[in-house]
Amino acid sequence: MSQDLLDRIDQRTRLAGHNRLALLLFRLGGRQVFGVNVFKVQEVLRRPNLFQVPGLPLQFAGVADVRGRSVPVLDLGLGIGHPERAQDDLPGYLVVTEFNRSVQGFLVSDVERIVNIAVEDILPPPDLGADGGYLTAVTRFQGELIQVIDVESVLADISQARMDADLSSEYALPEGAPPMQVLVVDDSRVARQQIRSVLDQLGVGVTLLSDGRQALDHLLQLHAAGEPPSQRYALVVSDIEMPAMDGYTLTTEIRRHPGLSDLFVLLHTSLSGVFNTSMVQSVGADAFVAKYSPHDLADEVLKRLNAVAEAAGGRLVANA
Structure with missing residues (x-):
């Protein structure tokens, strides 16, 4: 499954500019299906051994050694407070992503498939106030609601990263x-x-x-x-x-x-x-x-x- 996903990721990058979005679909426990932009995904692995690093927020499961790199690993279900995330059920897959010039790992329960969806069928998320929640979009695939996660916002909220930058x-x-x-x-x-x-x-x-x-x-x-x-x-x-x-x-x-x-x-x-x-x-x-x-x-x-x-x-x- 993981190698098949990796092979198809390369194919999906050709969709850029055709007003279609490729999504990696996964679950975090329970029935709800989530998605993340495939273009941000480097690879999908079975859950590797993790080692602990002092100072990581509680939502981080540890750090993984991925091809010689130390990659921080966030338990995504815990990170977004997913109500169906079972505390005693360890997520089985690691999604390794690259965005904003850094590599980040996310633990998910199950990996479903890769789909490409017409951008006009991808809608803004519900208005949840000034903070906007953790969603960047919602859509449907084969009748199922797909919640597309804004992983940058999840990470920023957990790490309490500053949104401003000091310029000279x-x-x-x-x-x-x-x-x-x-x-x-x-x-x-x-x-x-x-x-x-x-x-x-x-x-x-x-x-x-x-x-x-x-x-x-x-x-x-x-x-x-x-x-x-x-x-x-x-x-x-x-x-x-x-x-x-x-x-x-x-x-x-x-x-x-x-x-x-x-x-x-x-x-x-x-x-x-x-x-x-x-x-x-x-x-x-x-x-x-x-x-x-x-x-x-x-x-x-x-x-x-x-x-x-x-x-x-x-x-x-x-x-x-």
Whole structure:
């Protein structure tokens, strides 16, 4: 089962840009089926031996030796407080993932299969308030409800990671710089907060949306109202894998529309391990930054803001 999954993961990466999302389906105990983006999965293993490391939060089962690497292992059922997670039932599989430039393991009870689902059939999760819970999307497969987990948010909440990043004063906009706005599109609550922290320190306004369809509708509404979106936004910072419409398709639609085509689009994704540079070029994105480095993101954003300021007759301070 595990090797079959690994073989199919390579095949599923070809779905990028076709507005379909490949999900690894699994259970955490009980009947509920969960999913995680296959592009984040490196491999699936039977539960290995784990060794303990002082200081790990209680939801972590320990650390695994995976091909010579020490990988922290989170018991995902405990991490999200899954009510059907039996305390005396040890999860049988380890899902090894890579995102945001790090490798992380998740223990799950059973691994089901890999499916690919049309992005329009993947819906935003229920509104659970400001924190948004641990879900990034919901969908259905063969009549079963699939809950897609925002693993970045789970990890951040458990580790109580800071969402902000401290940038040096070199990144601040100088006095006299024209006011600017940035449109941020990302389905992860953690990612939106991280990006907003960077942009706040750069001194630019931020509009936050959670999927590509929302973003496209918003831009089209601006255009229909007579306001060129490129005059409202200095750039669009978009994730790639999102419900309703992915970042590749959003970028393609922006380039196709004469009223949107001059927007600057920066793709920002945690899927760096399988990222296809030629795909970014083919859909017409202007730049790409792998998650998550606040300084890399700030550098790339400042390049664009400098260009906008120059066109407006000003000049921003770039990072030395």
